[in-house]
Structure formats: C-alpha cells, structure tokens
Amino acid sequence: MxxxxxxxxxxxxxxxxxxxxxxxxxxxxxxxxxxxxxxxxxxxxxxxxxxxxxxxxxxxxxxxxxxxxxxxxxxxxxxxxxxxxxxxxxxxxxxxxxxxxxxxxxxxxxxxxxxxxDLLPRLDELIAQGHPLANMDTGEPLSLVRDRVLSANAxxxxxxxxxxxxxxxxxxxxxxxxxxxxxxxxxxxxxxxxxxxxxxxxxxxxxxxxxxxxxxxxxxxxxxxxxxxxxxxxxxxxxxxxxxxxxxxxxxxxxxxxxxxxxxxxxxxxxxxxxxxxxxxxxxxxxxxxxxxxxxxxxxxxxxxxxxxxxxDKLKVSIAYRAGYKAVGTLVYAWPDALAKAKAADQVLRRRLEYLGLTFDTIVTEFVGANATHGPLAGAPSDAPEVQLRVGVRGQDKAMVERFTRELIPMVLNGPPSVTGFAAGRPKVEEIVAYWPALIDKTVVTPQVEVVR
Amino acid sequence: MRVRLLDLAHARSGDKGDTANVGVIALKPEWYPLLARELTVERVAMHFRGVITGGVQRYELPNLKALNFLLHGALDGGGTLSLKTDAQGKVFSTAMLRMVLDVPDAEATSLGLPAAP
Known part of the structure; x- marks a missing residue:
C-alpha cells in the first residue's frame, strides 16, 4: 500500500x-x-x-x-x-x-x-412503484411538475x-x-x-x-x-x-x-x-x-x-424542470441624482407594464451601486457617480416576458435623463429550468461500470 | 464599546436552493466565545430583517472557531429562478459583517478588540 x-x-x-x-x-x-x-x-x-x-x-x-x-x-x-x-x-x-x-x-x-x-427513463415507473420524489424543501410530490421534468439524476x-x-x-x-x-x-x-x-x-x-x-x-x-x-x-x-x-x-x-x-x-x-x-x-x-x-x-x-x-438508506436526486420564463435588463443613470433618476425610471417602467396589462409572478428591481448586494443593510449612498437600474421579471407567459424586454430601451429617450449603458440591446428572454431536490431509496439505483480500451 | 463584526471575523457564504448559508469565522481564537454569545439567532434575524423572508438557523463549530447560519428565503427562489444579482448568496458574507456589536468596555479591552471608527 x-x-x-x-x-x-x-x-x-x-x-x-x-x-x-x-x-x-x-x-x-x-x-x-x-x-x-x-x-x-x-x-x-x-x-x-x-x-x-x-x-x-x-x-x-x-x-x-x-x-x-x-x-x-x-x-x-x-x-x-x-x-x-x-x-x-x-x-x-x-x-x-x-x-x-x-x-x-x-x-x-x-x-x-x-x-x-440517470433516472429520467424510469421516472414514471418509480412514481408508480410508490417513490413520490417529494421536494426536500417544500414536501410537494413530483407529480406536480412531472410533465415539465427535463432531467433526473441520482x-x-x-x-x-x-x-x-x-x-x-x-x-x-x-x-x-x-x-x-x-x-x-x-x-x-x-x-x-x-x-x-x-x-x-x-x-x-x-x-x-x-x-x-x-x-x-x-x-x-x-x-x-x-x-x-x-x-x-x-x-x-x-x-x-x-x-x-x-x-x-x-x-x-x-x-x-x-x-x-x-x-x-x-x-x-x-x-x-x-x-x-x-x-x-x-x-x-x-x-x-x-x-x-x-x-x-x-x-x-x-x-x-x-x-x-x-x-x-437514501440517495439524493437532482431533478430539473421547466418553470417559466425570465428576463433581466439594465440601464445606467449618471450624476447628479443618479439614484433618484434610476428610481424614477423604475416607477415609469412599472406604470407602463401596468398600462400594457402585463402581469408577472414577480418583478425585482435593484439599484446596482446602491442596494444590489446588501439591500437595505447598505444604507443610503450619498452622491453616487452612477447607479445601474436592474429590473428582472419572471412569469409563465413567454409573450409577456418578451414584451417586457421592449420596454426598457425606449426610456433612453422617453424617461428620466442622464441615461446610458444600453449598447447591449434588449434583454434576452430565458426559459427557467428550476431545481427539484428529492430523495430515493438506494436499492432502486444500480450504477454500471464499463472500462473501454 | 462599539465593535464592528468586520474587525472580529471573516466570512464566506453560499447557497442551497432559496437558503443562503453564512459561515462566520473568528479572526482570533479568543474572540470566538464572544461571537458565539452575541450572534444569536434573534440578533441575526433582526440584522437581516427586510432582506430575507424566512427564518434563521444557527450551528456552532468551536473546532473551527466558526458559526454557521442558514438564512431561509434569502434568494428570491434561488438558483435559476432568482432574479437577484446575488442569486447564489455569494455576498451575504459581507452583509453579515456589517453588524456592529456593543461590548462592555472591560471585556473589549481585555480581548484587545478594535473600536469601531
């Protein structure tokens, strides 16, 4: 040895x-x-x-x-x-x-x-055999999202x-x-x-x-x-x-x-x-x-x-499932009153989303340079040279998320002043693939080993 | 005496789903008992009020002169769901270190704690 x-x-x-x-x-x-x-x-x-x-x-x-x-x-x-x-x-x-x-x-x-x-090919069989693959965090059974599952691996x-x-x-x-x-x-x-x-x-x-x-x-x-x-x-x-x-x-x-x-x-x-x-x-x-x-x-x-x-006697299982769509966009506001301008722009944007009848599971606004990393713990910045407005939306309706991505850049000309940082164009719509952690009995998973020369 | 946690500890944070974990490590071994006494679940939950939506769990690691905190509901759903800049909780570490502690003067002096500026 x-x-x-x-x-x-x-x-x-x-x-x-x-x-x-x-x-x-x-x-x-x-x-x-x-x-x-x-x-x-x-x-x-x-x-x-x-x-x-x-x-x-x-x-x-x-x-x-x-x-x-x-x-x-x-x-x-x-x-x-x-x-x-x-x-x-x-x-x-x-x-x-x-x-x-x-x-x-x-x-x-x-x-x-x-x-x-890889348990994906066996998923229905496993559920039928009484393995609920319940979400470890929420306790919900996998059947809730079964038709949207992309991968399942022990x-x-x-x-x-x-x-x-x-x-x-x-x-x-x-x-x-x-x-x-x-x-x-x-x-x-x-x-x-x-x-x-x-x-x-x-x-x-x-x-x-x-x-x-x-x-x-x-x-x-x-x-x-x-x-x-x-x-x-x-x-x-x-x-x-x-x-x-x-x-x-x-x-x-x-x-x-x-x-x-x-x-x-x-x-x-x-x-x-x-x-x-x-x-x-x-x-x-x-x-x-x-x-x-x-x-x-x-x-x-x-x-x-x-x-x-x-x-x-259990193995953890990592399951991925489709969970809607998201997009995140940014604009940068310059001194003076950079944070105030970015906040005003966020209000303009939200009123326009409402005006268009767009609804989302969530809208998250952050002001990079002020609160994006530490939230309210950061306190109020004084006289920031610039602040980035960063807005993200998440929802099940792809068309609504698409429409959101068209609402940021117009604000360069029709919103609060001293704004730049739009060269990358419209935000990209992404499909969300979410993570579902579960447990399964060890006895039903049989690893195979092959040595190829 | 007011003492910044930043001057007493270093930290690293990470994620598990919608939970951020923050490991707080004493910069000197003799400061660990103070941290273990002051950084209660209640104190940390108060510190992160308005930042997290769930509760706080705490574990002690005297062998590493460290405390581990789990901050639930910290990451807007976490992983790929989250729309936050810090979707994976990487900088909750330094957010924790923004805490300022009130330490009795005699204890602060005997432990050689640096006063907050």
Missing part, C-alpha cells in the same frame, strides 16, 4: 480556469487529477444540449482538459477522475476515444465509464469509481457523482478503506469538500487579508496529500501564487454548509464539528480528527 496519495483539484465547476488541469499535472508529482464539472443547474443545461444533439450533454471543456494533460497520463501514470459525463457519459467517452485516436494514444488509455445515475458515491479503478481505468468519467466522491474514491481505492471505516471515509469526503471548488481554498475568493494574498494571477490550485490513517494535508505546487493556511481552508469548509454535524453523502455521514486544522509549513494545512458514521 502507498503511504501517501496525492489528489490534485483541477476544476471547481464547468467554466473554471482552462489552464488549471495542465498546471496541476505539470507543476509536480501527483497521483490523481480530480475535475468537478457539475453544479445543481449544470445537469439541466446539459440535458437541453442533449435534446438538441444526442452526441452532446457532457462537459465539453473536459476533452480539452484531457488533451492538455495527455503527456502526464500516458508518460507519468497520472489518473483522472471527473464527473464530466453529465447526462451523457457515453458520448463523453466517445469524444475521448476520438481524441485518443487522433493523438495516437488509444492503446495507452483505459476509460472507465460510470452510468446508472447522486452516486465512490463505489463505481473504485470499481473502474480496480478494472484498470486511468480515466474515469461519471455522470452525477457527488463532488466529494471524486476525491474520496481514489483514497479509498489506494488505502483499501472498507465500509465500516467511517472516520477514514469521512476524512476522504472532507478532503473532497475542501478541494472541490478548486482555488476557493487556496486564496481565491478569500476575504481574510485578501489584498495581501500573493500572486493571485498565478494561483495554485489545491492538492490533497493523504495518508492511510485518514489524516491529510492541503497544499499546492511550489512557485504558484495564492495562499493555503488555516483561515483559507476554514472559509472553504463553511462554504455551502448546512448542518455541520451531518454532512450526508452516499458513502458516509461526516461530522464537520470534528475537523481539526493546524499549520504544517508554508502553504500547507494538516487536517485530522475527522469523525464519520454510517450513511442513510
């Missing part, structure tokens, strides 16, 4: 820095590269793409990322684990195989493909990734795996942690939570002493140096910018936190109140003491 396994984070979401995967593989020795592409809303975007083209529905950035790290995979044995498969892991695998052929490395790649998370854990690694895969592509499993699975595989090693499994999950948002634990988006964080332009993405006993250190490659210390890691630990006593995953329930952090040298933090307990 190895005494140290290094897992590098190269992508914290779909749209993260394109250079990061290559920098993580070239910057020093690592065993695994972990790439997290999926956020709550990402699956629905991918599902829409797949509807338009059955060869799509995965994170296409991943193909470029693999191309950028091919020498590391082929010559140095770095393994890659990614949830880039989205709603179409097989199409993602096909694109990777095409890349491998093009680069002449087909014989060097063993591609693990994890499927089985969050699966480390098991299938470990199976793929065991079958010799050096790239593992999953659909809706939990973000944290992408890091925990290789540790569990290398160190042979079993079901029952709850504290170690929980430590692996917490390692995953710390690095799943990429540089957000290594100085990115860090509030404490933000102005003194060195060389942010050259920021180093995080690496987990893990030990068989379940302790680990967070570090980054030498000669990179950013900062890793107890405060930067703590900020990431509390990010998107719910009840810290129960961080529920398919593999284990981790207790964030057990985590101990200590400095372990320059840009290095030791994590130990983590406690875990057995998981529940």
């Amino acid at each position: 190895k005494s140290l396994v290094r897992v590098a984070s190269g992508q914290g979401f779909w749209g993260d820095w394109l250079e990061a995967p290559r920098r993580q593989v070239e910057g020093g020795d690592v065993d695994y590269l972990m790439l997290d592409y999926l956020a709550e809303v990402t699956m629905s975007i991918l599902q829409k793409q797949k509807e338009r083209d059955p060869r799509m529905g995965y994170a296409r950035d991943f193909i470029g990322a693999i191309e950028s790290v091919l020498p590391g995979i082929v010559e140095r044995g770095v393994k890659v684990i990614a949830n880039a498969g989205g709603v179409n892991p097989r199409a993602c695998a096909d694109a990777l195989l095409a890349l491998a052929d093009q680069k002449g490395v087909r014989g060097k790649l063993a591609l693990g493909v994890v499927t089985g998370d 969050y699966i854990g480390s098991g299938p990734i470990i199976e793929a690694l065991g079958k010799g895969a050096n790239i593992v592509v999953t659909g809706r795996s939990t973000d944290t499993a992408l890091t925990m699975a290789p540790l569990r595989y290398e160190f042979g942690w079993g079901a029952g090693d709850w504290d170690k499994l929980a430590a692996g999950i917490i390692a995953g939570h710390i690095i799943e948002c990429g540089a957000q634990c290594s100085g990115g988006n860090c509030l404490k002493d933000w102005a003194t964080i060195p060389d942010v332009w050259n920021i180093g993405y995080p690496i987990v140096d893990a030990r068989p006993d379940g302790t680990f250190e967070i570090c980054k490659h030498p000669h990179t910018g950013g900062r890793i210390d107890v405060p930067t890691v703590t900020e990431q630990l509390v990010y998107e936190m719910g009840d810290p006593h129960s961080y529920i995953t398919p593999d284990v329930v981790a207790d964030f109140t057990s985590i101990q952090l200590e400095p372990a040298g320059e840009n290095r933090v030791r994590v130990f003491g983590v406690k875990g307990r057995p998981p529940t």
Whole structure:
C-alpha cells in the first residue's frame, strides 16, 4: 500500500480556469487529477444540449482538459477522475476515444465509464412503484411538475469509481457523482478503506469538500487579508496529500501564487454548509464539528480528527424542470441624482407594464451601486457617480416576458435623463429550468461500470 | 464599546436552493466565545430583517472557531429562478459583517478588540 496519495483539484465547476488541469499535472508529482464539472443547474443545461444533439450533454471543456494533460497520463501514470459525463457519459467517452485516436494514444488509455445515475427513463415507473420524489424543501410530490421534468439524476458515491479503478481505468468519467466522491474514491481505492471505516471515509469526503471548488481554498475568493494574498494571477490550485490513517494535508505546487493556511481552508469548509454535524453523502455521514486544522509549513494545512458514521438508506436526486420564463435588463443613470433618476425610471417602467396589462409572478428591481448586494443593510449612498437600474421579471407567459424586454430601451429617450449603458440591446428572454431536490431509496439505483480500451 | 463584526471575523457564504448559508469565522481564537454569545439567532434575524423572508438557523463549530447560519428565503427562489444579482448568496458574507456589536468596555479591552471608527 502507498503511504501517501496525492489528489490534485483541477476544476471547481464547468467554466473554471482552462489552464488549471495542465498546471496541476505539470507543476509536480501527483497521483490523481480530480475535475468537478457539475453544479445543481449544470445537469439541466446539459440535458437541453442533449435534446438538441444526442452526441452532446457532457462537459465539453473536459476533452480539452484531457488533451492538455495527455503527456502526464500516458508518460507519468497520472489518473483522472471527473464527473464530466453529465447526462451523457457515453458520448463523453466517445469524444475521448476520438481524441485518443487522433493523438495516437488509444492503446495507452483505459476509460472507465460510470452510468446508472440517470433516472429520467424510469421516472414514471418509480412514481408508480410508490417513490413520490417529494421536494426536500417544500414536501410537494413530483407529480406536480412531472410533465415539465427535463432531467433526473441520482447522486452516486465512490463505489463505481473504485470499481473502474480496480478494472484498470486511468480515466474515469461519471455522470452525477457527488463532488466529494471524486476525491474520496481514489483514497479509498489506494488505502483499501472498507465500509465500516467511517472516520477514514469521512476524512476522504472532507478532503473532497475542501478541494472541490478548486482555488476557493487556496486564496481565491478569500476575504481574510485578501489584498495581501500573493500572486493571485498565478494561483495554485489545491492538492490533497493523504495518508492511510485518514489524516491529510492541503497544499499546492511550489512557485504558484495564492495562499493555503488555516483561515483559507476554514472559509472553504463553511462554504455551502448546512448542518455541520451531518454532512450526508452516499458513502458516509461526516461530522464537520470534528475537523481539526493546524499549520504544517508554508502553504500547507494538516487536517485530522475527522469523525464519520454510517450513511442513510437514501440517495439524493437532482431533478430539473421547466418553470417559466425570465428576463433581466439594465440601464445606467449618471450624476447628479443618479439614484433618484434610476428610481424614477423604475416607477415609469412599472406604470407602463401596468398600462400594457402585463402581469408577472414577480418583478425585482435593484439599484446596482446602491442596494444590489446588501439591500437595505447598505444604507443610503450619498452622491453616487452612477447607479445601474436592474429590473428582472419572471412569469409563465413567454409573450409577456418578451414584451417586457421592449420596454426598457425606449426610456433612453422617453424617461428620466442622464441615461446610458444600453449598447447591449434588449434583454434576452430565458426559459427557467428550476431545481427539484428529492430523495430515493438506494436499492432502486444500480450504477454500471464499463472500462473501454 | 462599539465593535464592528468586520474587525472580529471573516466570512464566506453560499447557497442551497432559496437558503443562503453564512459561515462566520473568528479572526482570533479568543474572540470566538464572544461571537458565539452575541450572534444569536434573534440578533441575526433582526440584522437581516427586510432582506430575507424566512427564518434563521444557527450551528456552532468551536473546532473551527466558526458559526454557521442558514438564512431561509434569502434568494428570491434561488438558483435559476432568482432574479437577484446575488442569486447564489455569494455576498451575504459581507452583509453579515456589517453588524456592529456593543461590548462592555472591560471585556473589549481585555480581548484587545478594535473600536469601531
């Protein structure tokens, strides 16, 4: 058994820095590269793409990322684990195989493909069998929006990734795996942690939570002493140096910018936190109140003491459904009386929407430069040089939302003065794809693993 | 003495649906008990009055010298539904740090707290 396994984070979401995967593989020795592409809303975007083209529905950035790290995979044995498969892991695998052929490395790649998370084809059968897939926040049954569902995916854990690694895969592509499993699975595989090693499994999950948002634990988006964080332009993405006993250190490659210390890691630990006593995953329930952090040298933090307990018998399901239309538009008002002018324009606009008989589920007005980020907590700004009026509407009637988008720009000539910032034209109408979180019995979800050579 | 939370803690926030979470972390370990005492559910709910439509939950993480708050009804429906600039609750962190605390002078002095300007 190895005494140290290094897992590098190269992508914290779909749209993260394109250079990061290559920098993580070239910057020093690592065993695994972990790439997290999926956020709550990402699956629905991918599902829409797949509807338009059955060869799509995965994170296409991943193909470029693999191309950028091919020498590391082929010559140095770095393994890659990614949830880039989205709603179409097989199409993602096909694109990777095409890349491998093009680069002449087909014989060097063993591609693990994890499927089985997609519940969309089985949805009616599952509901008929008595799985209500009730909304975790509201308690409403899924039948309420069933005819508008676009995608439904169970969050699966480390098991299938470990199976793929065991079958010799050096790239593992999953659909809706939990973000944290992408890091925990290789540790569990290398160190042979079993079901029952709850504290170690929980430590692996917490390692995953710390690095799943990429540089957000290594100085990115860090509030404490933000102005003194060195060389942010050259920021180093995080690496987990893990030990068989379940302790680990967070570090980054030498000669990179950013900062890793107890405060930067703590900020990431509390990010998107719910009840810290129960961080529920398919593999284990981790207790964030057990985590101990200590400095372990320059840009290095030791994590130990983590406690875990057995998981529940449910998996979380991420369901996306069509939920109407929205549009957001902006105009900029200049000094003097910028805020007063923007407020007057908002009143003009609302009177015109009323005059036209347009009704919406909601209209939200913000004054950027005055209250958009902190609302009334910001107090009244004095003598702002400019204020952006930002108005959004949401409703079920697409034509009404369309009509709203025609009402902003006329105000440049027929509303309050000193207005500009309309060059981008009319706001775009977007269909809303909303998120429906639910739970389902673990026993009805069976992940499949295939290794393609 | 009046003390700005901004001078006592750092913070990060995020989202889960229509709920924003704010993790508040003491800048010095010895300041954590003060934060745990002062940042009550009631105090935080009062601070965000008119900003959130739901309730507040609070969790303690003495191991990290941190408190975690869940602010319900904070994001105009959250995720893709929200029309807010901050649809994902990214800057509720600094909104929380706008809070100003009244700390007894003797305690403020013994803890070395910086007075609000």
